[in-house]
Amino acid sequence: xxxYAVIGAQWGDEGKGKIIDFLAEKAAIIARYSGGNNAGHxxxxxxxxxxxxxxxxxxxxxxxxxxxxxxVVVDPEVLLKEIGENNLDPSRLAVSDRxxxxxxxxxxxxxxxxxxxxxxxxxxxxxxxxxxxxDKVARQGLRVGELLDPEELALRLPEIVAFKxxxxxxxxxxxxxDIEDIIALTKKWATxxxxxxxxxxxxxxxxxxxxxxxxxxGAQGALLDLDHGTYPYVTSSNPTVGGxxxxxxxxxxxxxxxxxxxxxxxxxxxxxxxxxxxxGAEGDRIREMAGEFGVTTGRARRIxxxxxxxxxxxxxxxxFDGLIVTRLDTLDGWDEIKICVAYxxxxxxxxxxxxxxxxxxxxxxxxxxxxxxxxxTRSITKPSQINDGAKAYLNKLEEVIGVPIKxxxxxxxxxxxxxxxxxxx
Ligand code: IMP
Numbered sequence: 001x002x003x004y005a006v007i008g009a010q011w012g013d014e015g016k017g018k019i020i021d022f023l024a025e026k027a028a029i030i031a032r033y034s035g036g037n038n039a040g041h042x043x044x045x046x047x048x049x050x051x052x053x054x055x056x057x058x059x060x061x062x063x064x065x066x067x068x069x070x071x072v073v074v075d076p077e078v079l080l081k082e083i084g085e086n087n088l089d090p091s092r093l094a095v096s097d098r099x100x101x102x103x104x105x106x107x108x109x110x111x112x113x114x115x116x117x118x119x120x121x122x123x124x125x126x127x128x129x130x131x132x133x134x135d136k137v138a139r140q141g142l143r144v145g146e147l148l149d150p151e152e153l154a155l156r157l158p159e160i161v162a163f164k165x166x167x168x169x170x171x172x173x174x175x176x177x178d179i180e181d182i183i184a185l186t187k188k189w190a191t192x193x194x195x196x197x198x199x200x201x202x203x204x205x206x207x208x209x210x211x212x213x214x215x216x217x218g219a220q221g222a223l224l225d226l227d228h229g230t231y232p233y234v235t236s237s238n239p240t241v242g243g244x245x246x247x248x249x250x251x252x253x254x255x256x257x258x259x260x261x262x263x264x265x266x267x268x269x270x271x272x273x274x275x276x277x278x279x280g281a282e283g284d285r286i287r288e289m290a291g292e293f294g295v296t297t298g299r300a301r302r303i304x305x306x307x308x309x310x311x312x313x314x315x316x317x318x319x320f321d322g323l324i325v326t327r328l329d330t331l332d333g334w335d336e337i338k339i340c341v342a343y344x345x346x347x348x349x350x351x352x353x354x355x356x357x358x359x360x361x362x363x364x365x366x367x368x369x370x371x372x373x374x375x376x377t378r379s380i381t382k383p384s385q386i387n388d389g390a391k392a393y394l395n396k397l398e399e400v401i402g403v404p405i406k407x408x409x410x411x412x413x414x415x416x417x418x419x420x421x422x423x424x425x
Contacts, residue, residue: 002256003204003214004424005244006324008221009260009314011268012239013294013301015326015409016261017041020057020217022407022417026424028212029065030058031204033247034237035219036073036102036132038125040295045414051295055082055093056217065091065207067200070098071237071247073132074144075107076189083196095193096200097145104185105164105177106131112172122233123270125296133236144197147190154183201249208254213424216244218261222314230357233272241318259406259423260320262311262397264328266304269294273360276304276340290330305338305367308400313353315401322423323401326409328390329379334372339396340365370396379416386418 006023008014021043024030037053044050047060054074056066066088068074074095083093106128113131114121124130135141140160146153158179165176207214220239223229228240237243241258245251265286268274278286283303286292292301314320331337342351343363354360373389380386386394386408398405408418 003208003216003250003254004256005216005218005241005258007218007241007258007260007318007320008239009262009311009318009320010221010266010307011223011274012039012219012221013267013269014221014261014263016218017043017052017057018409018412018414019261019324019326019407019417020215021045021060022414023215023424024058024061024064026213027058027064027215029067029204029207029214030056030217031067031069031200031214031248032056032217032219033069033071034239034243035235036127036129037075037078038127038129038235038296039219041219042295042412043414044412050086052082053296054079055086055088058215058217059086059088059092065203066093067203068093068095068099069200069204069248070096071243072096072099073102073129073136073237074099075102075128076147076193077185080189080192090195093196094198094200094203095144095196097143097148097197099144100132100136100141101144101147102128102132103142104182105161105168106135108168108174108177109164109172112168112174116172121271123272127296130236144193147186148194148197150187150190153186157183157186204248204250208250214254215424216248222260222318223310225317228317228355230272230360231355233270233357256425257321257423258319259322259324260315260318260403261324261326262306263326264306264331264393266307266310267292267301268304269297269299269301273357273363274302274304275310275343275360275363276307276365278303278305286330290327305340305365306397307340307365308397309340309343309351309353311397311401312351315403320403322406322421323398323403324407324409324423325394325397325405328394328408329377329410331372331390331393332376332378333374336369336372337393338367338369339400341368341400342366368396377410380410381415381418383418383420
């Protein structure tokens with residue numbers, strides 16, 4: 001049995017954690033491939049509510065192995081906290097020896113760089129993710145596997161930290177980080193994480209060879225992708241499907257399916273163009289009703305109507321063969337629901353998603369509306385329970401994106417899930 005990717009199709013926060021927890025019943029391995037603890041995945045099931053930033057969302061099923069691939073950047077403090085909170089042992093969790101470390105100076109630099117950008121700030125989560133990826137690409141990064149040789153690391157760190165402190169103090173006027181503290185931290189991480197550090201790509205390959213299912217867990221979303229997103233208002237990794245291959249060391253033929261997770265409307269955290277943004281009372285109403293506040297930073301999420309132009313683009317760059325729509329119940333009770341089907345850009349109608357931020361900023365949404373519905377969709381689990389209004393809305397989404405909807409989420413609990421067609425064989 002193959003791998004199945006579950007990928008955020010908008011600007012993150014689509015509800016991937018809940019869906020992965022639901023699907024994980026049928027999987028042997030759940031694998032994260034990109035991002036870091038900028039992600040915040042909420043899982044709610046009979047065992048409780050779990051807010052996860054690094055650990056994959058399959059941990060509530062005792063039969064699963066959860067792995068953090070080489071494409072992820074890992075803050076060991078955060079990982080150790082999540083291991084402790086969830087009582088995970090090395091038989092349930094592994095982290096790739098090739099994943100890069102988020103060091104304390106990355107967190108300091110992330111915040112200083114944002115402050116320096118002023119009005120042009122990206123609105124990062126401030127978790128050091130961008131600076132850690134910068135070091136990876138600049139070939140100056142430290143990898144998780146290097147923790148296993150603390151003596152060698154202690155020899156290398158003074159030069160690295162001295163260089164970072166030059167930047168922190170001279171360019172940004174910040175306070176230097178302390179080398180002794182960092183050496184002590186890496187020794188602690190080495191001791192506490194050693195048993196979890198593994199060549200994760202072998203675990204994934206072995207599972208696939210043995211005919212087991214692997215769920216590849218997205219973080220962030222396609223429109224935050226470093227290459228395909230709304231650059232420069234993006235994250236520093238590749239949440240799109242290509243990132244799964246490099247971020248886990250697997251081949252494309254492993255895939256049995258690539259599913260895109262969409263909210264029934266749109267949200268975005270941080271700065272950047274957002275053509276269908278709803279300003280004022282209407283947006284506030286959805287935000288309050290749906291609790292649209294970031295799991296990682298607590299920031300209020302920006303709210304918008306469903307953007308069909310962006311959705312179609314996202315489906316194309318990921319090759320989605322199935323859609324998962326979340327938060328349908330949030331739209332219960334609305335008079336009419338708008339869907340953006342095209343943009344007006346510089347006086348012309350287009351259904352192409354402009355990839356540079358300045359043009360996207362100028363794009364004006366062209367909407368079609370469907371009538372709202374009064375019946376509740378909350379907690380429904382069978383296709384026969386979908387009311388006609390909600391059905392018409394889902395049909396419209398399928399028509400606009402051109403990909404079938406396979407799962408609909410009708411509430412935050414694992415059981416509040418409606419399967420139209422099985423995603424995993
Ligand atoms: P960074 O990933 O912390 O560098 O932040 C870059 C951009 O991505 C900012 O706009 C963040 O708000 C956004 N971002 C990063 N991670 C997430 C996420 O998990 N959900 C939603 N937005 C995110």
